[in-house]
Amino acid sequence: MADNTSMTTDQRNIMKFDPKAHEIALSTEDLHVFYGKSEAISEGDLQFERYKISALIGPSGSGKSTYLRSLNRMNDRIATVNGKIMYRGLDINSNDIDVYEMRRHIGMVFQRPNPFAKSIYENIAFALRQRGMNNKQELDEIVERSLRQAAMWDQVKDDLNKSALALSGGQQQRLCIARAIAIKPDILLLDEPASALDPVSTSQIEDTLLELKQNYTIIIVTHNMQQASRISDYTAFFNLGKVLEYAETGDIFTNPKVDLTNDYISGNFG
Amino acid sequence: MNAKRADKLATGILYFVAGLVVLILVALLGYILVQGVPEISWHFLTSPALAFEAGGGIGIQLFNSFYLLFLALLISLPISLGAGIYLNEYAPQNTLTGLVRTTIEILSSLPSVVVGLFGYLFFVVQFKLGFSILSGAFALTVFNLPILTRSIEEALANIDDNQREAGYALGLSRWETVTKIVVPAALPSIITGVVLSAGRIFGEAAALIYTAGQSAPALNFSDWNPFNISSPLSPMRPAETLAVHIWKINSEGIMPDAKAVSAGASAVLIIAVLLFNFLARWLGKRLYKHLTAE
Amino acid sequence: MDKIRASLLKKSVATKIERRGKILSLSCLALIIVVVFLIFYFVASRGLATFFENHINLWQFLSGTQWNPGTTGTNGQPAVGALPMIVGSFLITILSALIATPFAIGTAVFMTEISPKRGAQILRPVTELLVGIPSVVYGFIGLQVVVPFVRNTFGGSGYGILSGTFVLFVMILPTVTSMSADALNAVPRYYREASLALGATRWQTIYKVVLRAAIPGMLTAIVFGMARAFGEALAVQMVIGNATLLPQNLVSPASTLTSILTMGIGNTVMGSLQNNALWSLAMILLLMSLVFNLVIRYIGRKGKLNNER
Known part of the structure; x- marks a missing residue:
């Protein structure tokens, strides 16, 4: 098998959607990402369907996080991103796009929970107030709704004025999800949101994401293959800065077309 | 054998040296407090100084020190905050930024007497502010800017980048993220830095003798209109501070009880610096607790 | 949409x-x-006006020993020889650094290597506190304690280089100590463990491993202390005697750049040679502070290179 490796790396199987049957929320075309001179993403072209969960999997260093962070231009200052990121018919990877406005529609939740050193209430209300929403009643409603959607309202409704940093790790991460959806984005990007959490918190977060799918397009990076198979509709397999396979999750996990995908999901490397 | 003996000998010497240093430092503190504290009384702290007879106080000088401190912080804090933010959040990592940092470092290492002389040329003479509170406050600002900028920059740098990313991901601009999230999170260490720098300003004399002046005209403490020259708030009056006072009465040698007054004033200075130190630690801890848990 | x-x-x-x-x-x-x-x-x-407007020769300014800018000296030129002050400034800076260094490093080693607990609990807070003591307080104590002590022990007036040195020694001691302790603390723990594991005694470890690794940091501390000593004005001015004479010995009244500046600026007329000459002294101070800065930078860069190797 050893002499097959060179051949297998050229193997690729990337699904394209029929635009008539599927609504595409976000897609990338000819995306390349460089850190200085070294290329982190050499080929990563995917389409993401609206109101579905798409998972990005792959070994560490495969470029899946870099790819995700490029989608709402969180990499702007640390990397060079070439290529198109299409959203609502616009290439959002261009200078004409107001990047701050764009991020209100493409939100993000990070690997390590990062609540602000503020109260639980302020964590959610802060960004809204910053954009001029000062109606107390309206803010109260949004805070409650967001916390409910993140399945933590009942636990914290009496402690809204307590510091968010006093929450447990799992609660902090759900607060971060609540904070992200409070500004009603279109698309939610999640970068290994459960990797720092215990199994119970992880499964709660997964339930939350399955709930949110009704209103949000979700793209999630995970190194946990069970997680990808449990919650996602589509899965993309990244290796060495390239997408090697993108298909319906069921297909990827039961019948991968690319040898390396098979090796990875059966635990042979990564 | 030999190595062991050398080890014992060296340890003994180190104990001796450290002990000696502690002795010197403790004697220093003890001397000031023992000589000075008995001089401190309500009368001493509140009555004006007397030039040619004994029994004067340090009331006006004490007020001047605090007023100058307040003004200097009022001017230097926003500037340092802005500069610290730019350096830590915006400045690209290139040669120019390196040069800017070097320039600030040079400013912080300038002898305070040079800062005072510049203040004299620039504020007192060039801008015709005369020996005044305002000139003094500006000189202290120049003296304080590099230190405060540095400590604010450090405080900001210690805040985890994930706080910034959280702000950006919500569509907030960098400026909003820094001023509303990063600065509040760094507040405990910023406050500590400010209070520590306040201690330095409070005891500074060399930068002030040719800017705020060496005389403390009588003040009318019932007149709080800053536009009247005898008002304590008037920014245009000359204002000898406590530290300048100690220097002046010792180098002039007219005041008959100069030694007692200096001892008392020194003790007040030391106690103030001590208080600033404790305040800095306490406030920092307190605020940090407040931020992380309720 | x-x-x-x-x-x-x-x-x-x-x-x-x-x-x-x-x-x-x-x-x-x-x-x-x-x-x-x-x-x-x-x-x-x-x-610069001293040299360009008053046409004083730079060399004459730096090497002349007579300072009385209002009058003409023995050579028929205005007496603007700054050498006494320059020598005074360098002398007290170097002497105080020489005395302070062994004490500061000894204490820093004690604080970090011999008794870290006591170091952290007592010595460190005390030294950090003393860094903040206003320099006029040092000057006052110098006047009250050091000057009489020198007078009684060595004779003379008590004012002079020696008193200035003592005052500056105590003044820079906390700074140099706490910076040296930082340098020692920055030496990685495994350096010590490796050395001790090889059977070296504690002193051998300190002397051959820890101190050596911390050299750049400690040099920085010393230069930093020297910069502080060189630029200190009031504490020195109060105890040095302020005689613009080339110091003949350590106990005769002398002067430094800073002391003459503090005394003179208020008593001269702006624009006069007397005044310009004082600003030339200030310029030397400014340049020296740049030099100290460059030295610290150079040490820092060197230290980094050595550690990378």
């Missing part, structure tokens, strides 16, 4: 805030830089 599309192509509030904030913070930084240049410009414009 279209609303979002349109909003993406417009400048958002956040973008406007961002631009304003960036400009605001940049101007703060620019202001500080401008101040530094103003300081250099103003001091230099006055200090």
Whole structure:
């Protein structure tokens, strides 16, 4: 098998959607990402369907996080991103796009929970107030709704004025999800949101994401293959800065077309 | 054998040296407090100084020190905050930024007497502010800017980048993220830095003798209109501070009880610096607790 | 749908805030830089006038031993010889650093290597506190304690280089100690463990491993202390005697650049040679502070290189 490796790396199987049957929320075309001179993403072209969960999997260093962070231009200052990121018919990877406005529609939740050193209430209300929403009643409603959607309202409704940093790790991460959806984005990007959490918190977060799918397009990076198979509709397999396979999750996990995908999901490397 | 003996000998010497240093430092503190504290009384702290007879106080000088401190912080804090933010959040990592940092470092290492002389040329003479509170406050600002900028920059740098990313991901601009999230999170260490720098300003004399002046005209403490020259708030009056006072009465040698007054004033200075130190630690801890848990 | 599309192509509030904030913070930084240049410009414009307007020879200024700018010296030129002050400044700086160094390093080693617990609990807070003591207080104590002590022990008036050295020694001791302790603390733990594991005694470990690794940091501490000593004005002025004579011994009244500056600026007329000559002294101070800065930088860069190797 050893002499097959060179051949297998050229193997690729990337699904394209029929635009008539599927609504595409976000897609990338000819995306390349460089850190200085070294290329982190050499080929990563995917389409993401609206109101579905798409998972990005792959070994560490495969470029899946870099790819995700490029989608709402969180990499702007640390990397060079070439290529198109299409959203609502616009290439959002261009200078004409107001990047701050764009991020209100493409939100993000990070690997390590990062609540602000503020109260639980302020964590959610802060960004809204910053954009001029000062109606107390309206803010109260949004805070409650967001916390409910993140399945933590009942636990914290009496402690809204307590510091968010006093929450447990799992609660902090759900607060971060609540904070992200409070500004009603279109698309939610999640970068290994459960990797720092215990199994119970992880499964709660997964339930939350399955709930949110009704209103949000979700793209999630995970190194946990069970997680990808449990919650996602589509899965993309990244290796060495390239997408090697993108298909319906069921297909990827039961019948991968690319040898390396098979090796990875059966635990042979990564 | 030999190595062991050398080890014992060296340890003994180190104990001796450290002990000696502690002795010197403790004697220093003890001397000031023992000589000075008995001089401190309500009368001493509140009555004006007397030039040619004994029994004067340090009331006006004490007020001047605090007023100058307040003004200097009022001017230097926003500037340092802005500069610290730019350096830590915006400045690209290139040669120019390196040069800017070097320039600030040079400013912080300038002898305070040079800062005072510049203040004299620039504020007192060039801008015709005369020996005044305002000139003094500006000189202290120049003296304080590099230190405060540095400590604010450090405080900001210690805040985890994930706080910034959280702000950006919500569509907030960098400026909003820094001023509303990063600065509040760094507040405990910023406050500590400010209070520590306040201690330095409070005891500074060399930068002030040719800017705020060496005389403390009588003040009318019932007149709080800053536009009247005898008002304590008037920014245009000359204002000898406590530290300048100690220097002046010792180098002039007219005041008959100069030694007692200096001892008392020194003790007040030391106690103030001590208080600033404790305040800095306490406030920092307190605020940090407040931020992380309720 | 279209609303979002349109909003993406417009400048958002956040973008406007961002631009304003960036400009605001940049101007703060620019202001500080401008101040530094103003300081250099103003001091230099006055200090250079001695040479360009009053046509004093630079060499004569640096090497002359008579300082009385109002009068003409033995050579028929105005007496603006700054050598006594230059020598005075360097002498007290070097002497006080020489005395302070062994004490500071010894204490720092004690604090970090011999008794870290006591070091952290007592010594460190005390030294850090003493760094903040105002220099006039040091001057006052010098006047009350050091000058009489020197007078009684060595004779003379008690004012002079020796008293100045003692005062500066105590003044820079806390600074040098706490910076040296930082340098020692920065030496990685495994250096010590490796050395002790090889059977070296504690002293051998300290002397051969820890101190050696901390050399750049400790040199920085010493130079930093010297810069502070060189620039100190009032504490020195109070105990040195302020006689503009080349110091013949350590107990005769002498002067430093800073002491003559503090005494003279208020008593001379702006624009006169007497005044310009004082600004030339200030310029020397400014340049020396640059030199100290460069040295610290050089040590820092060297230390980094050595550690990388």
